[in-house]
Amino acid sequence: MGWIALRMLTGDRVKLIGLLFGVAFSTLLISQQLTIFVNLIMRGAVAVQEVSTADVWVMDPSSRTIDVFAPMPSTALERVRGVDGVAYASPMLRSNAVVRTPSGDLEGVNIVGVDDATLIGLPRRMAEGDRQALAEPDSVFIDDTGSRKLFAEDEQVIGTRLELNDQRAVIRGIADAVPTFTSQVILYTRYSNALRYAPGTRNRLSFVLVRSDSDHTPEELVAAIESETGLRARTAEDFANDGLWFIIENTGIPVNFGITVVLGFIVGVAIVGLTFTLFIRDNIKQFGALKAIGVTNAKIRSMVAIQAGFVGLVGYGIGIFVAEMFFILNSGVDTFKGFYMPWQIPLLTAVVTLVMIMLTGFLALRSVLKTEPAEVFR
Amino acid sequence: MSVGIAVENIVKEFPITKEESIRVLHGIDLEINTGELTYLIGESGSGKTTLISIIAGILFPTEGRVNIFGTDIYDLTDTELVNFRLDNIGFIFQQYNLLPALTAAENAAVPLYANGIAREEGVERGKAILDALNIADQCEKLPRQLSGGQQQRVAIARALIHEPRIVVCDEPTAALDAGSGRRVMDLLREVALAPDRAVIIVTHDNRVFDLADRIIEIEDGRITHDGKELPDAH
Amino acid sequence: MKNLSFSRQILPILAIAGIVIAAIFIFANLPDRTMTDPMIEPPRSPDAQSTTGTVAGTGVVEPSSEEIEIGAHISGVVDQVYVAPGDLVTQGQPLFRVDTRDVRARVNEAGARVASLRQTVASAQTSLRVANEQLALYAGVEDSRAISDQEVIERRGARDTARAQLAVAQAQYREAQAALASARTQLERHTVRAPQTATVLQLNIRTGEFANAGPGMGGSSEPLIVMGVTEPLYVRVSIDENEIERLDIGAPAIVSARGDAARQVEARYVRTEPLVVPKTSLTNAATELVDVRVLELLYALPGQGHSMFVGQQVDAFVPAQGDEEDESEGEGADE
Numbered sequence: 001m002g003w004i005a006l007r008m009l010t011g012d013r014v015k016l017i018g019l020l021f022g023v024a025f026s027t028l029l030i031s032q033q034l035t036i037f038v039n040l041i042m043r044g045a046v047a048v049q050e051v052s053t054a055d056v057w058v059m060d061p062s063s064r065t066i067d068v069f070a071p072m073p074s075t076a077l078e079r080v081r082g083v084d085g086v087a088y089a090s091p092m093l094r095s096n097a098v099v100r101t102p103s104g105d106l107e108g109v110n111i112v113g114v115d116d117a118t119l120i121g122l123p124r125r126m127a128e129g130d131r132q133a134l135a136e137p138d139s140v141f142i143d144d145t146g147s148r149k150l151f152a153e154d155e156q157v158i159g160t161r162l163e164l165n166d167q168r169a170v171i172r173g174i175a176d177a178v179p180t181f182t183s184q185v186i187l188y189t190r191y192s193n194a195l196r197y198a199p200g201t202r203n204r205l206s207f208v209l210v211r212s213d214s215d216h217t218p219e220e221l222v223a224a225i226e227s228e229t230g231l232r233a234r235t236a237e238d239f240a241n242d243g244l245w246f247i248i249e250n251t252g253i254p255v256n257f258g259i260t261v262v263l264g265f266i267v268g269v270a271i272v273g274l275t276f277t278l279f280i281r282d283n284i285k286q287f288g289a290l291k292a293i294g295v296t297n298a299k300i301r302s303m304v305a306i307q308a309g310f311v312g313l314v315g316y317g318i319g320i321f322v323a324e325m326f327f328i329l330n331s332g333v334d335t336f337k338g339f340y341m342p343w344q345i346p347l348l349t350a351v352v353t354l355v356m357i358m359l360t361g362f363l364a365l366r367s368v369l370k371t372e373p374a375e376v377f378r
Numbered sequence: 379m380s381v382g383i384a385v386e387n388i389v390k391e392f393p394i395t396k397e398e399s400i401r402v403l404h405g406i407d408l409e410i411n412t413g414e415l416t417y418l419i420g421e422s423g424s425g426k427t428t429l430i431s432i433i434a435g436i437l438f439p440t441e442g443r444v445n446i447f448g449t450d451i452y453d454l455t456d457t458e459l460v461n462f463r464l465d466n467i468g469f470i471f472q473q474y475n476l477l478p479a480l481t482a483a484e485n486a487a488v489p490l491y492a493n494g495i496a497r498e499e500g501v502e503r504g505k506a507i508l509d510a511l512n513i514a515d516q517c518e519k520l521p522r523q524l525s526g527g528q529q530q531r532v533a534i535a536r537a538l539i540h541e542p543r544i545v546v547c548d549e550p551t552a553a554l555d556a557g558s559g560r561r562v563m564d565l566l567r568e569v570a571l572a573p574d575r576a577v578i579i580v581t582h583d584n585r586v587f588d589l590a591d592r593i594i595e596i597e598d599g600r601i602t603h604d605g606k607e608l609p610d611a612h
Numbered sequence: 613m614k615n616l617s618f619s620r621q622i623l624p625i626l627a628i629a630g631i632v633i634a635a636i637f638i639f640a641n642l643p644d645r646t647m648t649d650p651m652i653e654p655p656r657s658p659d660a661q662s663t664t665g666t667v668a669g670t671g672v673v674e675p676s677s678e679e680i681e682i683g684a685h686i687s688g689v690v691d692q693v694y695v696a697p698g699d700l701v702t703q704g705q706p707l708f709r710v711d712t713r714d715v716r717a718r719v720n721e722a723g724a725r726v727a728s729l730r731q732t733v734a735s736a737q738t739s740l741r742v743a744n745e746q747l748a749l750y751a752g753v754e755d756s757r758a759i760s761d762q763e764v765i766e767r768r769g770a771r772d773t774a775r776a777q778l779a780v781a782q783a784q785y786r787e788a789q790a791a792l793a794s795a796r797t798q799l800e801r802h803t804v805r806a807p808q809t810a811t812v813l814q815l816n817i818r819t820g821e822f823a824n825a826g827p828g829m830g831g832s833s834e835p836l837i838v839m840g841v842t843e844p845l846y847v848r849v850s851i852d853e854n855e856i857e858r859l860d861i862g863a864p865a866i867v868s869a870r871g872d873a874a875r876q877v878e879a880r881y882v883r884t885e886p887l888v889v890p891k892t893s894l895t896n897a898a899t900e901l902v903d904v905r906v907l908e909l910l911y912a913l914p915g916q917g918h919s920m921f922v923g924q925q926v927d928a929f930v931p932a933q934g935d936e937e938d939e940s941e942g943e944g945a946d947e
Contacts, residue, residue: 010619010620013619053650074904075852075904077668078669078670078855079668079852081666082657082929082932084666086657088654088656088873116870118651119650124644310624313624313627313628314624316627317626317627317628318630321630321631321633324634324638328637340641343638
């Protein structure tokens with residue numbers, strides 16, 4: 001009887017398209033909006049996640065996120081190094097500065113000073129240029145999104161001279177970094193250069209990047225550092241989440257996207273539910289005849305389930321494919337740079353679609369099951 | 379010829395409000411023989427549709443028993459009753475109620491499919507019976523591509539394909555013009571009638587009364603006429 | 613069914629294909645969150661201190677004599693530099709010389725004056741001798757008629773005068789000699805010599821440049837020459853004052869050069885500076901203020917195998933006092 005159910009479903013092209021559109025549309029809306037939401041708030045965490053060489057971040061006790069911090073005295077680095085379980089530790093300076101471009105414009109930038117010798121704190125990948133180029137005098141790396149913001153398409157980026165705090169800075173590489181939430185231009189340079197480039201205050205050390213040794217987990221090390229130095233330590237994972245929660249708590253983004261996702265669900269339920277119910281209504285005589293002829297309710301149920309499952313599968317497939325393609329095709333756009341669909345989202349969307357289809361299927365089925373076979377004689 | 383269906387003291391009431399109900403059938407006693415074409419006639423609202431629904435096992439009576447070939451069908455469980463209908467009763471509806479998405483052959487084979495028969499075999503057997511009904515050339519068509527008479531033939535095929543012992547027809551000719559109705563009724567008489575099968579036709583189409591073996595008239599929930607001939611009023 | 617149905621067969625296949633393609637893309641595009649190792653080895657706590665724990669500090673390589681900053685005695689234009697950077701000079705060896713022409717002239721002048729005075733002395737001596745002889749001659753004449761007393765008195769007076777003139781000439785001669793010695797010393801002072809056997813580390817003076825005597829303007833001027841004893845080299849390690857109590861003072865430290873963390877060198881403890889000082893800024897920012905004080909420890913590098921240079925920054929790891937149980941016992945004993 002399964003194939004009969006499918007035949008009944010596909011026999012009515014218009015309603016089938018309506019059903020598929022409903023499911024596909026809400027799948028697309030939910031998964032795409034969730035992905036944008038997740039990635040947008042992940043922007044608060046990328047700066048931490050980009051650093052692949054540290055699993056513990058140490059900061060002033062009043063620091064909160066990678067953008068909201070108080071600097072520490074420079075000896076904090078040595079104090080952290082002295083903690084048992086630290087494989088290595090290196091300094092990081094983050095600061096805002098104003099850069100003067102060759103064309104004379106002023107642009108606010110984020111300066112990231114990484115350890116002079118080891119370059120710990122640079123993003124994972126370089127888009128252009130070699131990491132070692134940072135060792136050259138007055139060398140800075142610019143992030144690729146920032147390079148497009150600062151320079152026109154055809155302008156030569158590498159080798160361009162910038163002016164930072166009255167000092168010379170030469171772009172010698174482009175880092176492949178995901179833009180942060182503020183999407184400011186990021187300039188990576190060595191710690192010693194950063195001290196010159198960033199307008200000075202008394203304490204300059206923003207973070208100490210720590211790697212735990214093989215005998216200690218990052219969590220153990222966090223506790224050890226906090227108790228021994230009095231500084232605040234977070235595992236890289238926690239610290240990334242801190243940045244993420246900071247955005248959640250301090251912006252209206254979650255509400256906005258939450259509403260969109262709920263709307264997507266409601267629209268999906270409405271379209272699919274109405275169409276499905278209409279479809280079942282149209283076929284109620286046929287179902288009644290089948291029941292009179294001798295088709296059990298269980299078989300009717302499985303027929304409706306097959307129809308719902310088919311609509312769900314095909315609609316979900318179309319929706320999720322379109323959603324993923326949206327991000328694949330737009331991966332070159334700076335707004336969506338670094339956007340990816342976490343595997344949890346299609347799974348969650350599948351669950352939502354399933355709930356939606358079960359809900360509407362149940363609603364539709366109720367009218368079928370309620371149909372008295374005797375009604376076919378009326 | 380033997381007794382196929384024994385109806386004993388059937389009473390059916392439909393609730394109108396919570397307290398009140400209307401009695402549609404007032405204790406019907408009836409025996410229907412196999413090998414006969416039995417007509418059930420009566421005015422609208424006389425209770426003939428209710429009676430045929432009860433006889434066909436799709437409407438529970440308020441009181442009374444229906445015995446079909448030795449089985450008290452309202453003593454069966456729901457599922458047993460459904461399966462009993464599937465095995466023993468063929469239905470022909472006024473509006474045909476064919477599945478619009480299935481071909482004629484497939485529609486004819488629906489009772490087989492409900493019994494779990496594979497699609498191809500069903501199609502083969504559907505074709506065979508449509509051949510017997512002289513519309514073999516239409517068996518690949520969808521119901522909407524068929525005329526009313528052809529659709530009703532498909533419906534007849536569906537009612538007979540599993541060789542039920544009872545065939546119940548509800549106004550099979552009402553939606554057809556006189557010629558088609560006559561042909562359908564002839565056909566029905568020709569193919570449906572068998573020595574061990576009871577055929578009950580609810581109709582008020584007086585164009586086809588002459589084909590009946592027995593005519594039962596119902597009025598206000600009671601049998602007012604039972605015989606070979608039409609009641610005098612007609 | 614011979615012909616494929618779009619709705620029932622192609623559509624679900626497309627849908628499943630869509631899901632599969634989406635899944636492939638999703639998993640292919642998951643961001644890389646794995647940990648990697650830095651390209652250049654960062655300084656790590658040495659294994660040797662894994663049991664005791666570590667106190668980390670920054671250090672600077674310096675000569676064991678500390679840096680000897682050579683100044684000039686006399687301001688002037690330098691006309692000779694005798695050494696090159698890196699030269700090992702022995703004590704007393706000349707380093708450079710300030711222009712000596714005027715002082716040399718004065719030496720010559722004084723020399724000439726000495727010479728002329730020497731002649732004056734000689735002539736005075738001659739005069740004295742003549743006067744003596746005349747006096748002896750007159751005094752030897754017994755006959756008083758032959759020579760009057762007056763004449764004897766005159767001769768005696770002449771002798772006394774000659775004697776006094778000699779004394780004056782001698783005094784002038786000595787004075788001239790002293791002046792010559794003074795001029796020579798002055799000349800000598802134009803040449804700066806090595807105060808001890810050491811290596812020239814930095815040379816900031818070149819022939820023709822003007823060398824200022826004494827501290828430069830504002831005290832911030834460069835020394836003319838920086839010297840130091842580079843055998844052995846010391847490392848001055850700064851330890852945050854908060855960490856002092858954890859230090860195992862006296863134990864050897866492990867140091868590694870910036871950028872060459874893989875090569876760890878064991879350095880012998882030498883001494884601890886008794887004064888806790890504000891942290892020296894090693895961050896190149898001249899205006900940097902620091903509120904951190906540091907304890908400075910000196911460690912000697914081994915003679916070979918470190919390839920470190922004076923002034924180089926190093927990461928240092930000093931062992932911490934290992935057993936905290938001992939400490940608590942000690943405290944208990946004190947009570």
